[in-house]
Amino acid sequence: MSSTSKESSPRPTEPRSAGAGEPDATQPILELRGINKSFGPVQVLHDVAFSARAGEVTALVGDNGAGKSTLVKCIGGIYTIDRGDYLFEGKPVHVSSPRDASALGIEIVYQDLALCDNLDIVQNMFLGRERKSGLVLDEDTMERMAAKTLEGLSVRTVKSIRQQVSSLSGGQRQTVAIAKAVLWNSKVVILDEPTAALGVAQTAQVLELVRRLADNGLAVVLISHNMNDVFAVSDRIAALYLGRMAAQVKASDVTHAQVVELITSGRSGDLGLTNGNGVTTEGKEAS
């Protein structure tokens, strides 16, 4: 996954500044302020601030145990936050279950994708939210909607949308999982390591899809360990360090090395956490 040839490949058409020109004026669609989360005595998130804007890809980076997954699960309503403000489209909201999150239009694509191998693409995309006319499943409507969604994402890699998911490649599965997330007029899509298990060509395809989601006006949050991927598609980078938000910066303002420093030590030059290296005694516990 660390092949350097990829840096140039994933976004052949759009310039990275797609949404970076005017974004400071626009209000973030999802904004978290001062989020705290503890599991028993262990505090995992310390006053974390995070925002995602429509039309932008926000990369969420951090080392293992930095709190990325916890933060995402808080956003997705799987964990409830202990303290802090959760604003959606500028209004404070209370998200206490995955259902609340999806009602707001927040969809999370987890690393293990959660697709049923024995069902086809359409059936997977509508799983649990099937369209019905009366008692009977409305297959035609579902098939058309699925086809439209895939077309909207310019997905041309699947031969038939009635083929079983078991016959798809890793990249195609990722595509189906992402398409499933955007089928519901969602506004925020969070992708957990979408390229982790993919080859070079498939990674490029998925990254292209990620970029296209943002260009279609969605707020995309991309969790990734791969700096090449992050710099290839994201407009902003948010770096978590031991449960604290080290910095959230524009991708064009930082270098590769600076982000790595933020991830590994919590600071880089003027960027990052100010008190020493950002570690307090309780912070150590959190890691």
Add this chain to the structure above:
Amino acid sequence: MSTTMAPERTTQSPTLGSGMRRYLERVRGGDMGALPAVFGLVVLCVVFASLRPAFLTPINFANLFTQGAQITVIAMGLVFVLLIGEIDLSAGFASGVCAAVLAVTLTNQGLPWYVATVAAIITGVVIGTVLGTLVAKVGIPSFVVTLAAFLAFQGVVLLLVSGGTNISIRDEVILAIANRNLPPALSWALFALGVAGYAGLQLLRAYRRRQHGLPADPLSVIALRVGALVVIAGLAVYILNLERSRNALIVSLKGVPVVVPLIVLLLILWTFVLRHTAFGRHIYAVGGNAEAARRAGINVDRIKISAFVICSTMAAIGGIIAASRGASVDPNTGGSNVLLWAVGAAVIGGTSLFGGKGRVMDAVLGGAVIAVIDNGMGLMGYSSGVKYIVTGAVLLLAAGVDAISRKRAAASGLR
């Protein structure tokens, strides 16, 4: 990079040729579907027919249906439990318990047949609910729960028929299920209705899909399917409508046995549920990936319990058929090899023991294979020792085919 992408998604309708090619690809990939059952059925029929000419007589042909009915109905229910990746070893004796309830209410209490039938079916529902709750909510493996139930139900049947005697059934309606035939004219009318309905639905579906601009089955494929149905069902109705009494002057014996339309009705009902309702879709989802189903907001426990309820309820219907066929209920009703035959029927038909793959039609095809084996061995005059060994071997063979085709499918990336 985008120049090397796979070809455009096919939007035009498949043709007969491309459909055939896709089917062959699937078979080679390990997804054999009903093929082993159909193949087995043909081979067995040829073998038995050449060894014992009596096998091909109309009376024996009619016997096949009544012999296989109980097992087929139980196997239909088992398909649901197998689809969610569980097993119900108690289905055989559950059908015995329900048959005993029927006999006790009917003969000992003297209640009318419909009350007794409802009582038997409610017994099935209760059994399924208890088993399903133990598996889904308490979390005991279904193998253990239903093995325990297998033993316990054996005892329940013994207690119900009070210690080894048998209760005879004299109610005309219940007896009619497995012992009476439809008038030939009605048989043909139902046949015509069935074929017309099937053809109509197929054409309507293709028409609607074309209207919506979706790829639809070509007319040639539909004609082929309807033609196959006409030939097979027509031949069956024709043979069953032949006079099969030894002495037609004393008692005339012709027409389709009453169980046949009953099985067809159950087949249509459960196929509809599995293929065209959200509930059916969720059954497949739970069998394919329970975690994905849970995240999709499906109540996995409820689906699991429902599958067990359907299984035990179908076992109850199977028990009623068995009671009707034997005109009595004894402690061995639903015992001995009924369960293994039923599991075998589902698996031979193509339902996977690993969950997520299977159709109700599998139970019917597999049930036909089992009925032919049972009937043929009877004609050959084998002892029950041989029959038990063959039962075990057939079940093992079916499970082996399932496991191997699954391996091949995994290798070819199909499943």
